[in-house]
Amino acid sequence: MNSTHMLLFCLRERLLDSDVISLACFLVEDLRASSPADLSHDEYQTAADWLRTHTRHRPEVAIICGSGLGMLADTLGCQESFAYSDVPGFPQSTVQGHAGRLVFGVLKGKMCVCMQGRFHMYEGHTLSKTTFPVRVFKLLGVKTLIVTNAAGSLADGLQPGDIMIIKDHINFPGFVGLNPLIGPNDDKFGPRFPAMSNCYDKELRCLATEIGKQLEITGLMREGVYAMVGGPNFESIAEARLLHRLGVDAVGMSTAPEVVVATHCGLRVFGLSLITNKVVKTYEDSDSVNHEGVLEVSRLRSVTVQQLVTELIGKMDINNNGPNDAGTKF
Numbered sequence: 001m002n003s004t005h006m007l008l009f010c011l012r013e014r015l016l017d018s019d020v021i022s023l024a025c026f027l028v029e030d031l032r033a034s035s036p037a038d039l040s041h042d043e044y045q046t047a048a049d050w051l052r053t054h055t056r057h058r059p060e061v062a063i064i065c066g067s068g069l070g071m072l073a074d075t076l077g078c079q080e081s082f083a084y085s086d087v088p089g090f091p092q093s094t095v096q097g098h099a100g101r102l103v104f105g106v107l108k109g110k111m112c113v114c115m116q117g118r119f120h121m122y123e124g125h126t127l128s129k130t131t132f133p134v135r136v137f138k139l140l141g142v143k144t145l146i147v148t149n150a151a152g153s154l155a156d157g158l159q160p161g162d163i164m165i166i167k168d169h170i171n172f173p174g175f176v177g178l179n180p181l182i183g184p185n186d187d188k189f190g191p192r193f194p195a196m197s198n199c200y201d202k203e204l205r206c207l208a209t210e211i212g213k214q215l216e217i218t219g220l221m222r223e224g225v226y227a228m229v230g231g232p233n234f235e236s237i238a239e240a241r242l243l244h245r246l247g248v249d250a251v252g253m254s255t256a257p258e259v260v261v262a263t264h265c266g267l268r269v270f271g272l273s274l275i276t277n278k279v280v281k282t283y284e285d286s287d288s289v290n291h292e293g294v295l296e297v298s299r300l301r302s303v304t305v306q307q308l309v310t311e312l313i314g315k316m317d318i319n320n321n322g323p324n325d326a327g328t329k330f
């Protein structure tokens with residue numbers, strides 16, 4: 001008996017009133033609609049097979065470009081690119097600053113695939129669709145995922161233009177059941193109960209800090225905790241204060257689902273947030289954030305982010321799969 005049958009049974013037996021039943025059925029359906037159980041293994045495999053037959057590239061590193069950071073993909077050598085609309089199963093990008101192209105190419109001698117545009121829950125995509133490319137990358141043989149995003153800062157020491165290496169995240173939507181792993185577990189990808197305590201690889205974080213020193217950008221860099229909220233609205237002042245008190249350094253509307261799915265399937269993850277604005281925390285402050293401002297700061301810093309990511313890819317040991325790799329099952 002599934003949850004809906006259970007609720008209908010309660011109704012028949014007059015255990016609950018009909019309004020409660022309708023609401024509960026709606027919530028159950030809603031949760032189900034947002035779970036990856038609505039995609040079969042074959043759907044990921046079809047996309048991976050299609051890509052394998054359309055490109056000779058065999059990427060080891062995947063990069064997800066945050067808002068306004070798509071220029072990273074332009075630096076790949078020997079490029080081949082595909083519109084998301086051409087790849088079976090890929091959703092469409094609907095947000096300004098997210099071009100909607102998958103770019104394959106070579107960076108510092110490593111085969112890479114770059115998402116010029118990511119998918120967000122607030123666009124109306126299910127979480128399975130939001131994270132769809134990550135599992136496709138796994139099937140393509142990718143070992144390391146690099147996620148980038150634009151984020152607002154709550155930490156006093158983080159200014160617009162700074163780069164925060166993500167040490168950990170808080171997946172707020174996950175607290176209310178909006179987790180991409182909800183639904184029957186696909187054991188071919190990973191375990192039912194994956195650990196998240198090592199999801200941002202320590203070695204890669206240290207390497208990025210070293211590279212920051214070489215690039216003489218340590219003044220712009222620090223580690224911190226990223227929190228994902230659902231969006232699409234930016235934070236109210238009371239919400240900003242709450243996040244600040246909870247120890248959040250930077251907030252955005254993406255990344256956590258991708259990282260959860262990547263960690264589940266044993267990918268090594270590196271993440272960074274480009275701080276595009278300070279989140280307003282006082283009622284006296286008349287500033288307010290907007291997406292155009294976010295994109296502008298991203299573009300201004302995109303070359304620095306590009307240099308950092310490029311050097312990181314060049315120097316990373318591709319054969320070290322990190323602590324989450326339980327061995328591939330394909």
Ligand SMILES: O=P(O)(O)O[C@H]1O[C@H](CO)[C@@H](O)[C@H]1O
Pocket residue numbers: 065066067095118120148149150151231252253254255290291294
């Ligand atoms: O997280 P990325 O995709 O970088 O984008 C961030 O910027 C947008 C808001 O300006 C939101 O989508 C937020 O998540």
Ligand SMILES: Nc1nc2[nH]cnc2c(=O)[nH]1
Pocket residue numbers: 150151152153229231233234235251252253276277278279289294
């Ligand atoms: N939620 C949220 N997302 C962002 N993305 C870029 N800046 C912000 C911000 O201030 N808040």
